[in-house]
Amino acid sequence: MANVEGAISSLDEDVAELKAKSKTTVDSVNKLEQSVDFNANDIADLKRDQLELKIDNENLKKQLLYSESYSRRENLKFICIVENTSDSVNNQNAAESSDSLQSENTKDVLFKFLEDELNITDVRKRIEFQSVYRLGKLRSSGNLRPIIARFLRYQDREKVMQKARAKLNGKDYPVFEDIPKELYELRKRQQNKLKRARQDGLRAFFSKKFPDRLYINRLYL
Numbered sequence: 001m002a003n004v005e006g007a008i009s010s011l012d013e014d015v016a017e018l019k020a021k022s023k024t025t026v027d028s029v030n031k032l033e034q035s036v037d038f039n040a041n042d043i044a045d046l047k048r049d050q051l052e053l054k055i056d057n058e059n060l061k062k063q064l065l066y067s068e069s070y071s072r073r074e075n076l077k078f079i080c081i082v083e084n085t086s087d088s089v090n091n092q093n094a095a096e097s098s099d100s101l102q103s104e105n106t107k108d109v110l111f112k113f114l115e116d117e118l119n120i121t122d123v124r125k126r127i128e129f130q131s132v133y134r135l136g137k138l139r140s141s142g143n144l145r146p147i148i149a150r151f152l153r154y155q156d157r158e159k160v161m162q163k164a165r166a167k168l169n170g171k172d173y174p175v176f177e178d179i180p181k182e183l184y185e186l187r188k189r190q191q192n193k194l195k196r197a198r199q200d201g202l203r204a205f206f207s208k209k210f211p212d213r214l215y216i217n218r219l220y221l
Contacts, residue, residue, distance in 0.1 A: 062212075065180050069211050074130070074157050075178035076164075078147040081113055083134065107132040110147055117173060118163040127160070128152040148178060179211050186212035 084104040110132050114123045130152050134145040151157040164175035179187075187206060197204035197216045207213040213220055 065183050066210060069179045069183060070209075072178045073208070074151045074154050076149050076151070076157055076160060077135075077176045077178045078110065078113065078149065079174045079176065080144050080172050081109060081147055083138075083145060084109060106134055106147060110149055113173070114160065117171070118160065118167050120160070120163060127156045177211070183211045187214075190214045 107129060110129075111123055114120045114127070120126070128151070130150040132147065132149045135148050136145045138145070151160070161175065161177070168175060176184075190212075193216075194204050194206075194214060202217050204214065204216045207215060207220075
């Protein structure tokens with residue numbers, strides 16, 4: 001009996017030890033689960049913060065583009081006006097550096113275009129520019145570098161734009177607002193929507209303050 005009681009006592013000790021180890025293991029598992037849950041919450045918070053930062057960054061970038069677009073509000077871009085490469089000697093505004101060499105009196109070229117294509121009379125008296133220049137470097141004869149014209153008065157810029165829309169429809173001399181490329185690409189994606197709205201007789205236009213925003217019947221889409 002003494003041996004049996006001793007064996008039972010030893011078993012009781014082993015069971016108690018196993019229970020203690022089991023409790024330790026359960027506690028460790030619970031802590032690990034809590035740690036996993038905590039990490040999962042941390043990851044979710046980080047992802048949310050990252051998304052918010054991305055949205056804030058995109059909004060900031062858009063605001064910078066709007067600001068740049070506003071700084072160009074007096075500008076128009078004239079495309080496909082033939083460049084005169086024969087009067088570089090007579091051009092008083094030509095720079096001495098070959099990198100910025102002007103092959104023509106670009107302002108005279110633009111004045112002639114406004115007279116001939118847009119039928120603006122007394123254009124040299126009625127319209128003043130802050131600057132007129134070709135975009136990019138002169139590379140070869142027959143270049144069709146765009147002309148950027150910065151008007152002295154915004155009202156003149158608007159009148160020329162209206163004339164261009166009326167007179168140049170179907171011709172190879174497009175005239176555009178001078179907006180950043182990124183905003184132009186955003187506009188381009190909405191051109192089909194703009195055309196359909198106008199074909200349906202709706203008033204559709206892009207905002208001047210936010211050039212990528214399309215309004216149809218004064219509703220922002």
